[in-house]
Amino acid sequence: MGRKIKPKLAVWKFSSCDGCQLSLLDCEDELLDVAGAVEIANFPEASRAIMKGPYDLSLVEGSITTPHDAERIHRVRRMSKFLVTIGACATAGGIQALRNFKNVKDFITAVYPMPDFIETLNKSTPIADHVPVDFELRGCPVSKSQLLEVLSAFLHGRKPNTHAHSVCIECKRRGTVCLMVASGTPCLGPVTHAGCGAICPAYNRGCYGCFGPKETPNTESLTRQWSTLGVDDPDIVRALRGFNACADSFRKESEAHER
Amino acid sequence: MSVRTIKVDYLARVEGEGALFIRIKGREVTDVRLTIFEPPRFFEAFLRGRRFSEAPDITARICGICPVAYQMSAVHAMENAFGVTVGGQLRALRRLLYCGEWIESHALHVYLLHAPDFLGYEDAIQIAKDHPAVVQRALQLKKVGNEIVATLGGREIHPINVRVGGFYKVPSRPELGPLMERLLWARDAALETVRWTSTLPFPEFEQDYEFVGLRHPDEYPINEGRLVSTRGLDIPVCEYEGHFTEEHVERSNALHSVHNNHGPYLVGPLARYNLNFDRLSPLAQSATHDAGLPRFCTNPFKSIIVRAVELVYACDEAIRLIDEYEMPDQPAVVVEPRAGVGYGCTEAPRGTLYHRYRIDDQGIITDAKIVPPTSQNQKQIEDDLRHFVSQHIDVSQDKLTWQCEQVVRNYDPCISCATHFLRLHIERE
Numbered sequence: 132m133g134r135k136i137k138p139k140l141a142v143w144k145f146s147s148c149d150g151c152q153l154s155l156l157d158c159e160d161e162l163l164d165v166a167g168a169v170e171i172a173n174f175p176e177a178s179r180a181i182m183k184g185p186y187d188l189s190l191v192e193g194s195i196t197t198p199h200d201a202e203r204i205h206r207v208r209r210m211s212k213f214l215v216t217i218g219a220c221a222t223a224g225g226i227q228a229l230r231n232f233k234n235v236k237d238f239i240t241a242v243y244p245m246p247d248f249i250e251t252l253n254k255s256t257p258i259a260d261h262v263p264v265d266f267e268l269r270g271c272p273v274s275k276s277q278l279l280e281v282l283s284a285f286l287h288g289r290k291p292n293t294h295a296h297s298v299c300i301e302c303k304r305r306g307t308v309c310l311m312v313a314s315g316t317p318c319l320g321p322v323t324h325a326g327c328g329a330i331c332p333a334y335n336r337g338c339y340g341c342f343g344p345k346e347t348p349n350t351e352s353l354t355r356q357w358s359t360l361g362v363d364d365p366d367i368v369r370a371l372r373g374f375n376a377c378a379d380s381f382r383k384e385s386e387a388h389e390r
Numbered sequence: 391m392s393v394r395t396i397k398v399d400y401l402a403r404v405e406g407e408g409a410l411f412i413r414i415k416g417r418e419v420t421d422v423r424l425t426i427f428e429p430p431r432f433f434e435a436f437l438r439g440r441r442f443s444e445a446p447d448i449t450a451r452i453c454g455i456c457p458v459a460y461q462m463s464a465v466h467a468m469e470n471a472f473g474v475t476v477g478g479q480l481r482a483l484r485r486l487l488y489c490g491e492w493i494e495s496h497a498l499h500v501y502l503l504h505a506p507d508f509l510g511y512e513d514a515i516q517i518a519k520d521h522p523a524v525v526q527r528a529l530q531l532k533k534v535g536n537e538i539v540a541t542l543g544g545r546e547i548h549p550i551n552v553r554v555g556g557f558y559k560v561p562s563r564p565e566l567g568p569l570m571e572r573l574l575w576a577r578d579a580a581l582e583t584v585r586w587t588s589t590l591p592f593p594e595f596e597q598d599y600e601f602v603g604l605r606h607p608d609e610y611p612i613n614e615g616r617l618v619s620t621r622g623l624d625i626p627v628c629e630y631e632g633h634f635t636e637e638h639v640e641r642s643n644a645l646h647s648v649h650n651n652h653g654p655y656l657v658g659p660l661a662r663y664n665l666n667f668d669r670l671s672p673l674a675q676s677a678t679h680d681a682g683l684p685r686f687c688t689n690p691f692k693s694i695i696v697r698a699v700e701l702v703y704a705c706d707e708a709i710r711l712i713d714e715y716e717m718p719d720q721p722a723v724v725v726e727p728r729a730g731v732g733y734g735c736t737e738a739p740r741g742t743l744y745h746r747y748r749i750d751d752q753g754i755i756t757d758a759k760i761v762p763p764t765s766q767n768q769k770q771i772e773d774d775l776r777h778f779v780s781q782h783i784d785v786s787q788d789k790l791t792w793q794c795e796q797v798v799r800n801y802d803p804c805i806s807c808a809t810h811f812l813r814l815h816i817e818r819e
Contacts, residue, residue, distance in 0.1 A: 144407060149405045159533035159536070160533070175401075175403070176403065177514070178512050180512035197429045199427075200429065227431040227432065230435075233436075238436065242430070242432055331558075334559040366441070
């Protein structure tokens with residue numbers, strides 16, 4: 132019949148809040164067009180119909196925190212032509228990577244009356260620690276427009292057009308007055324990856340790092356500035372230990388302020 | 391004797407990872423297990439040592455579908471600990487934000503997650519092929535909810551503008567203007583949703599539930615109220631832990647809640663509606679009459695109509711709140727942390743969400759407890775499955791499996807939330 136075979140899209144969940152895959156369903160104006168352009172072959176949050184692999188593009192949400200998931204991600208990789216990780220959990224381990232700084236046994240006993248029932252790994256790790264990843268999309272949560280850009284890019288065989296500069300640049304483009312300069316509000320904008328559109332400063336709030344570190348962040352210089360604004364070390368550590376706590380540059384800088 | 395099992399290894403159209411296993415021996419259901427294999431994330435543990443002000447942002451990350459609920463229960467608990475009351479227009483803005491989340495979440499569940507079961511479709515995208523106007527209405531309704539959340543909160547998922555004491559920035563009246571026109575459309579679409587859902591085919595299934603939820607003296611409960619039930623419970627939120635216990639079962643990364651000496655109970659839209667019909671707006675009440683929905687409903691499948699009624703209410707209430715809005719002088723009230731314990735209960739789209747925090751004199755969290763709606767409903771869901779399968783034992787395997795999934799989806803379970811919480815597998819002997 133000459134009908135073109137549509138590329139197969141799969142969405143996978145590991146340890147996460149579902150917010151990033153929900154971002155796809157939140158594309159209210161574009162969802163049916165996306166569904167027209169691709170075969171939604173595996174997306175359990177949206178459909179009970181599951182098509183077998185292989186898949187042309189897999190979107191992976193969540194971090195690896197259990198022995199079972201550490202194996203499952205390899206199966207997902209084998210079935211996927213392209214594998215794109217979406218969100219802070221998948222790209223940096225997420226908020227649940229706060230366990231990496233502590234003994235996970237203490238965490239289990241703090242939450243569960245029967246610790247023996249819980250099977251979990253000592254660390255929460257990003258997908259790229261386990262399998263090769265074709266592209267990482269940052270954010271807690273990811274930006275809807277960036278997600279659509281990534282889908283479009285992979286469907287057309289090109290590189291996604293997403294900026295790796297800082298939230299600072301987004302503030303300048305948006306015309307927001309610098310909070311740190313004008314009102315001495317501590318802000319992670321200078322070291323945080325762009326993508327959100329610099330929402331927080333526009334709401335009179337310092338950036339709190341949802342998109343993780345930008346390329347080549349000068350975290351040391353920033354925390355020195357924070358200190359002169361009167362932020363003490365424990366609060367610097369808390370600020371760096373959010374949803375991207377185990378992204379390398381944030382982790383190292385937080386450890387430097389722990390001693 | 392013949393053995394049958396019903397098995398769903400990965401429940402679809404629910405938020406998070408769960409499974410279902412049911413074993414039937416002859417004509418008797420011998421085992422029902424709703425398993426939550428969503429990995430544990432330990433929020434309550436890593437909240438220890440964090441600043442009180444971080445709780446709304448951190449707990450939002452428990453759930454991408456209802457982050458506002460987590461933020462609201464967290465700020466109310468903190469304000470309770472510090473003896474702070476947030477009133478006037480700041481309170482109204484919180485209610486408006488929460489209405490946005492109810493609209494977004496209910497539209498998602500009614501049309502995209504739940505309706506396909508009633509119509510025999512695998513998903514809403516397939517519905518769109520036959521009934522494009524219905525799915526367009528769904529998406530636009532959902533979008534209006536998201537627009538409210540994004541306007542007040544900065545973005546749809548994990549809003550950035552909520553803080554203990556109020557907001558970082560409050561909107562001017564003109565900034566809320568564009569929402570009004572969209573809400574007037576949305577309210578009509580919600581009324582149409584009530585009519586549409588009431589025409590769906592409903593299995594005969596009535597259960598004798600204890601419904602638990604908030605009740606407020608003069609409004610339909612969202613952010614505040616006493617915790618009440620249809621079996622006489624009537625307590626302030628701070629007494630929650632004296633009346634409810636969380637149990638840890640082996641198959642689950644969630645904790646099950648029970649009402650002490652009563653057993654399983656139900657939270658969510660059905661409970662809110664049955665406990666608070668008299669607090670619905672006149673428009674929402676009249677919509678129920680037109681749809682033939684009784685004022686006390688015990689068929690869990692009909693929760694889809696109740697969600698639609700709450701959609702009408704949330705749109706109606708949002709319109710009222712915007713209409714009466716005056717921009718407050720300050721975006722937040724001043725909060726001075728002090729040592730103590732704070733309790734917060736609000737109505738997430740899928741049910742009552744309890745937070746309790748202990749704070750030291752430096753404003754640092756020393757202990758946290760969070761009880762999400764789905765872990766409260768989990769035992770009741772298993773109860774429903776047991777009764778439903780017993781009553782439909784002669785139904786074919788495929789149909790019964792699908793209907794069991796539907797029984798679970800009646801509760802709009804949010805598994806990421808409950809993990810701290812779900813695999814279906816029906817085995818017949």
